[in-house]
Every structure is written in structure tokens, then in C-alpha cells.
Amino acid sequence: MKTIFEKIRKYNLWDGQSFSAGYKREMYLAQIQKYIGNKLVKVIVGQRRSGKSYILRQIMEYLTGVQNVNPINIFYFNKEFTAFDEINNAEKLEALFKYYMAQFEVSGKIFLFLDEIQNIKDWERFVNSYSQDFTAEYEFFVTGSNSKLLSGELSTLLSGRFVEFEILPFSLFEFAGFYKREINKNLFLDYLKLGGLPEMLNFIDEEIRVHYVEDLKNTIVLRDIVQRKQIKDLTLFEDIFTFVTLNRGNLTSLLAIVKYFKSRQIKTNYETLSTYIGYLLETFVVHQVQRYDLKAKQALGGVSKYYLNDLAFKNYIFGFYPTDLGYHLENFVFLQLKRSGYRISVGVINQKEIDFIAQKSDKTVYVQVSWLLNNSETLAREFDNLLAIKDNYEKIVVTMDESKFSDYEGIKHFRPWELNLIL
Secondary structure, eight states, rough: OHHHHHHTTTTSSTTTTOOOSSSHHHHHHHHHHOOOOOOSSEEOSSTTTSSHHHHHHHHHHHHTTTSSOGGEEEEETTTTTTTGGOOOHHHHHHHHHOOOOHHHOOOOOOEEEETGGGBBBBBHHHHHHHHHHHTEEEHHHESSOOOOOOOOHHHHTTOOOOEEEEEEOHHHHHHHHHHHHHHSSHHHHHHHHHHTTTTGGGGGOOHHHHHHHHHHHIIIIIIIIHHHHOOOOOHHHHHHHHHHHHTOOEEEEHHHHHHHHTTTOOOOOOOHHHHHHHHHHOOOOOOOOEEETTTTEEEEEEEEEEEOTTTTTHTTTTOGGGHHHHHHHHHHHHHHHHHHHHEEEEEEEEEEEEEEEEETEEEEEEEOSSSOOHHHHHHHHHHHHHHHHOOSEEEEEOOOSSSSSBBBBEEEOOOGGGGGGOO
């Protein structure tokens, strides 16, 4: 254990070292800081390389710099580091933690930061045991790259004694802050092409960006999914990833995708397709949005839409084309709504489609998205669909038009970079 302890030592603050905390994710930090100081386990989830580890370092920086926590009382462990491969279950993690406490004779509250915790077998029992220990003070911050992190034993063991935060890549606002640029149309167009993967924004060379995104995709697909789920048909899984990526924002059904593959002599079935897409959803690479019937007030199964967690997956693996812009705009609006804490569905009323129904607490917003309102047909489609809804909730249209339209029967017009003003 001594050897492992010496390895982990260089990643902690115990000897006075400091680490880069990256660009401050102010929105997430504000959300998490509200929960600091209690026994709730802070669970931070999200796609790989969306910035979870940096947020942990920013929280540690806050604890030592603002809360005056002794660095000795902060224990950080990242299972992604190969140096810690032998710490693969809860018993070994506990042995390492006890060794740390003995070495420093730690007194007072201990803050534990466990990064990519899903790689530790039975980690739930370790977290539950210490977080609920009423004889001592332990506060946990854990991260994971799988949405099923809380679907199993942890949710049963803790039964509500945790709070979850989903981390998305940089928003347009953060993108502008990172580059120290004004938020406007030109910045927005750059954002649609580059995406918001925090680390990738440090690269200037396009070839390096391509390699970075391909490496990220391969890590998620090959290591996080194919190996762990023991998928035998890698080619089929890659084909499904390609289909979902290229058809982001399109209404589709699993049966339709099965027929599509069969028409191209690719063998699959409903069950396999459903399972494989489920694996992609678990890693946060894509998000599924289901339809909702506004008249019947019920969810509609069968047909849904898929959106990318970051547009870099499309642009740097399959290319970026002018024809992508409309789909990218809709994907951007979806992510902005999700980032703002809304539950999102695709609306259906009188056989008309409402791009997004966004709801949180007592607020509902109906959103239509179009690249430009450049003809009467497009204008009628976007506004008439919203006018078919007879309640008094907020209705907006998001487009790239240079000039803003006046409010029409309560429907407001916004450019995409203005959404943060109303959401």
C-alpha cells in the first residue's frame, strides 16, 4: 500500500502543490457550492472530457482558498490513472484511504473526491459506509461517465441522500469567455463548427482536433461500451453510431432504423438496436427526446429524436457542411434548454410538430427553430404551429435572421445567442 500511496500523493494537495483548474465553470460551481457542508453525496456525471475532473479541482480550490480547508483533509483519487490499476474494488480503495488517514493522523472533516468511480467494483458500499458514518465527518464528491451510475445499488443504499449534477461541454457563453470574445453571430457560427469540448479548444491545428475527437469517440465506443458490454458486432455498433450522428434532430423510430439497415444488407433486429442505442445514451454521447401529445396530454412512444452532446462528433468525424447548419442550430437549442434545467419533449398538436416543449417547475416554454424565416411558407409553418397551442405559456421562435421580428400574437423572436436572456 505504501507504493500506491506514494503514487497518489503527487495528485493531491498534501505537499503544497497546486494544479491547473482550467476555465472556471461558474454555473456548475454555483450549483454545487449550495450543497457543500452536508452529508449528501455530490454525484457529478457527464460525457468523457466534458470537464468533470476540472470541476473537481475547482471545488478543491474553493475549499482550500475560500473555506480554508486544510489540504491534508482533502483526499483525491482518479481511477483513470493507470498507476492505480490495482485499486479495482471497494476493499482496496478503503485500505488506501485508511492508510492515508493513518499516515497524516487526519483530524476533522475529510473531503473525498473520487474521479471516474464506475471503474471501482462495489464503490457504492464504500461511499455509503463512510458518507453515512455518524461518528465522523466525511463529504463525498464522485464523478462518472455513465448515466447508469445511480440506477443500481447506490440509489438503493443512499435512498435520496445524494444530489446529481450533469455536466455538459462548454456553453456558448463559456466558449466566448474562454476565447475572450464578444457573443455575436460570428462567434456563434464558430461555436457550431468547433463545439464545446473544453480540452479541444486549446488546439489550433485542425488535424489535431480531428485526432482528438476520433480518439474520444474510440475511447467511448471501444473501451466504455464495446469492451465493458462485450459487444460482438463492432461494425454494427459503429454503423449505429454513424446513423444517429448523421440523423441528429430527425424524427425516427427503432423499426424505421432496422428497415434502413436491412435495406443495406446490414443484419440487425429491434432488440439489438434498442440495446446498442441505449449504450450510447448511457455514455451521454447522444440524448433522446420523445414526443408528447399536447391535446391528449400524454407521451407518445415509438418515434423520437436524437441529439448530440457535442457537435464536434459530427463535424470532426464526418465533416462540416453548409447543409448541417439548420440541424446544428436545432441541436444547439436543445442543449441550451437542457443546460438551463428543462425537461424537453417534441410537441404534437393537430398533426403539427412543435420542435421543443421545455418544462421546469411551473414554467413551460414552446420553441420553434428555423435557420431563416426567408419565405411565407416557412414563416407560416413556424408561427402557425405555435398558434395552434391555446394555452398562455411562453412561445418563441429561434432563427438566424439579421433583423428581429416584432412579437406576433404573443410569440417572441430570438436569435440563438440571445436565448440565455430568457431561459
